[in-house]
Amino acid sequence: MAKQFTPKLSPRLEGIVELVPEGSRVADIGCDHGYISIALVQRGLAVHSIASDIKAGPLEQAVKNIGKAGLNDKIETRLAPGITAIKHGEADVIVIAGMGQRTIAEILTENMDIAKEAKYLILQPQSELADMRRFLLDNGFKLVKNKLMIEGDKYYIAMVASATESSYPGEDINVTETFRKRFEAMQGTPEIAKVYEEMDMLFGWDLIYTDPKLAYFLNHVDHEWSEALIKLGEAKKPDYDRIKELNTKVEAARLALEMNTLFCGIDKKLFDTLGSEAVFD
Ligand SMILES: C[S@@+](CC[C@H](N)C(=O)[O-])C[C@H]1O[C@@H](n2cnc3c(N)ncnc32)[C@H](O)[C@@H]1O
Incomplete structure (x- = not known):
């Protein structure tokens, strides 16, 4: 056959x-x-x-x-x-x-x-x-x-x-959610809360706490957005709303990287390719 x-x-x-x-x-x-x-x-x-x-x-x-x-x-x-x-x-x-x-x-x-x-x-x-x-x-x-x-x-x-009550196989969201709430309680100003919300929406909170590979993505977007910020700042008439928006995204990416490396450890390959500064910035 x-x-x-x-x-x-x-x-x-x-x-x-x-x-x-x-x-x-x-x-x-x-x-x-x-x-x-x-x-x-x-x-x-x-x-x-x-x-x-x-x-x-x-x-x-x-x-x-x-x-x-x-x-x-x-x-x-x-x-x-x-x-x-x-x-x-x-x-x-x-x-x-x-x-x-x-x-x-x-x-x-x-x-x-x-x-x-x-x-x-x-x-x-x-x-x-x-x-x-x-x-x-x-x-x-x-x-x-x-x-x-x-x-x-x-x-x-x-x-x-x-949108249903179906429980997804193998998911125990309670552990990571507990950690997240603890962190928020420790740092709960409205400005920080906004960065946390942005961070979850941009990157997915479960990945931040569970997937060490996310650090690669976070580094990638941090560099991309930081470069875009420089370009926006050099414009003759800077678009301040866009700059503010992108600044929040960069802040969120850096916070996410900090949390991700704290919870998931440092991925050795990431450390070797990007060096300690990129990881611990
Ligand atoms: C880039 S392909 C992705 C194929 C596959 N889902 C994947 O992830 O590799 C996008 C496909 O979606 C189809 N598509 C775009 N809009 C659609 C719609 N409104 N309803 C159904 N198919 C759509 C396109 O014709 C195309 O075949």
Whole structure:
């Protein structure tokens, strides 16, 4: 018998797939190549998947790959925009990955009732992570978990959100939440509280307390934003609102790095590549 196709996943896709609880019925919105659905079914994480896309070209690619993987009976393909691809009660998990934050927010807004019925949304916005988290909170979702994926010099964060009472497998949020509250109580001025809030929205509070890899991302954004601040300061007519906003972000990144190294220890590779100054600044 010919060997069946098994997609080789990039670290970004691998991280998204690993967030799906075993035995889920999945909707993979904007499936493109269909790799997420194929890997989920092959690993037993999905018992069934609806792979949908707004465009015929990508969906045809998914249909081909699903056929090569021999999974036509477990993965249904549908040509439709956003969550209109699924009906009430068809999916426990809705995955929307590899799109801009605005597109994801639009997709959710257009069919909020179905999005809220799913046990978990697994979202991987390519940009504007803080806006994504604020959108979810404003619309009644809980932020359940974040996951950082590193691909060369690119950083991706996927997040799990839920508007239901479903408990996410393996998550004990109490420990880190207790630490966070303790820190806030120790330093509770409104200015500090604002930086903490910004820090959580930008980076995901669970990652700050649990993932030593986050330090790489924090260093990366600190450098990027600090350079942008210098440029803004050199402008003939400086945009003071933008400068203030970016300053808060830099402060949040530095606080997050301090907390992250305190709770997770110093990653030896990070220390070797960036040196003690970058880590302890
Ligand atoms: C960059 S690909 C990401 C594919 C895959 N989800 C991943 O993470 O690798 C984005 C896909 O989303 C599709 N897409 C964009 N907007 C969409 C929408 N509103 N509804 C469904 N699919 C959409 C595009 O056609 C494209 O195939």
